[in-house]
Amino acid sequence: MTLLELLQLMRKHLKLMIVLPIVCALATAVVCFVALPNTYTASTSMYVLAKQSSANSDNAANYSNLNASQMMANDVSTLLKSDRIEADTAKDLHLESLKGYSTKVTSETTSRVITLSVTGTDPDIAATIANDMASNVSKVAQQVMDVQSVNVIDQATAPTAPSGPNRPMYIAVALLAGLFVAIAIVVVSDMLNTKVRNADEIEDLLGLPVIGRMPALKGGK
Structure with a gap:
């Protein structure tokens, strides 16, 4: 035909x-x-700071510290997806689990900045979960990794417009x-x-x- x-x-x-x-x-x-309710996405960004070496005045040492921080940013991104962070966050918010809320972690290989996005049907809870997960990952990263701190750049706020x-x-x-x-x-x-x-x-x-x-x-x- x-x-x-x-x-x-x-x-x-x-x-x-x-x-x-x-x-x-x-x-x-x-x-x-x-049948499909509106969903809302709240995002927060973090900066991973590794512990500085005593020879931080040397250019080679500074370059090494930068690479170490970038690799730790990838480790922190993986940590954000762990069961421990989700369980601690659910406990803080008096929830049985974070079921119904999906998380997305973005970390560039050339940057120490991590972006965490939480999507769910309630904009306020989505923002609260994102901020609490950022707080918990900072505590755990300092305990189990050679991380000085995970500093929040922008706190998550409740979105006013649906994302889906x-x-x-x-x-x-x-x-x-x-x-x-x-x-x-x-x-x-x-x-x-x-x-x-x-x-x-x-x-x-x-x-x-x-x-x-x-x-x-x-x-x-």
Whole structure:
């Protein structure tokens, strides 16, 4: 089937090509607005400071300290995702767990700055969790790592605008999916109709009933 034939086929079934995508988009919109609550993301940033060596006046020592701090920033990022930090934070906030709130930690390889983002349905709790996790990771990092401190640069504040779900994207995907399904229905239907027409043409040509592509002979094998 050529592209021109497909376009002609779509034009022939224009009603289906319009109605089905719209129905899919509307159904997805209802699900998004009814079943998917708004989520909010609160973020805090931290700066990892390693303990300085006694020879910090030397350029080589300063470069070594910078590299050590960058590597420790990666370690602190991993620590933020640990069960201990989550358990301590939940205990501080009198929660059974942090279930329902997702965390994302970003740490660049060339920087000592770590960004922690907490996403959940309650903006105030999301901000509180982010700030408490930053406080807890500083305490634990000083205990188990050679870290002088983990200083908070920007404290998390309760966001006023939701960060998700991305409803327009979901609706657009549903619209495209409905269009593809409509095209598939039209193409398959045309293929079946073509087979039936071919079978009828063979039957008319041979004067015999046809099953598929083979003539059905009466009373014989």
